[in-house]
Amino acid sequence: MKTKSRPPRRGAPPQDAEAAPGERTPDGSSPDTGPDPSKGVRSRAVRATGARTEGGRRRSGPGPGGRRDSSVQRRLESNERERQRMHKLNNAFQALREVIPHVRTDKKLSKIETLTLAKNYIKSLTATILTMSSGRLPGLEGQGPKLYQHLQQQQQQVGATLGAPEAQPQGHLQRYSTQIHSFREGT
C-alpha cells in the first residue's frame, strides 16, 4: 500500500497561461532535485497560481481582473521557491532512507516510517555505543568520558521519562528490530 512506482500522472493538469513562463521543466520538477521521472512525476507546478480548483486553497482573490501582475509574479516566484524547498526536503528524506537499514527493500519507506525508523536506529546505535564503550572509547581519549557521560545521561533521561525498556540498551535494539519487522509486515 505504500510504495508507488507511479506511472506518469494521468489526466494532465489544466494547462493555462498562468504557469510561470519558462522556468520549470514540463513536469514542474527542478532539474537537480526533481523526483525520478520514471517514478511518475507530478506535474502540478504548471498550475501555478490563480483561482484554481485543484491543489491549494482557492483564492479569495480580487475578483474580475485578478491579481495585479506584480503580485501574481511574486506569488509565482514564491511558489517556485516553495517547490524547491520541498524538493530539498524530499532529497533529504531519500538520503535518510538510504542510510537506514531496513528489510523492506522492495517498497519505499514513507516519510513517517523513515523518521520513525531513523529515530529508533539512532537510539539503538547510541545504546550499542554505550554498551560497548563501558566508558572508554578507542580513539576518543580525552573525549571518551564526556561522551560516555552524555550518553549515560541520555539513557537515564529516557529511562526516567518513559520508564520504558529504553533504560536498557537492549531495549532500543529490540524495539528497532520489532519495528523493522512490523514495517515489513505492513502493520
Place this chain on the structure above:
DNA sequence: TAGGCCATCTGGTCCT
C-alpha cells in the same frame, strides 16, 4: 470505494 500518501498552492508568521 475508502484510506493513505504525496505534491502543490497559498497565506500567515518568523527571521535576516
Place this chain on the structure above:
DNA sequence: AGGACCAGATGGCCTA
C-alpha cells in the same frame, strides 16, 4: 522588504 518556514487545503494516484 524579501525569503524561509509552516500548516491548512485540495486533489491525484495507489493499494487493500
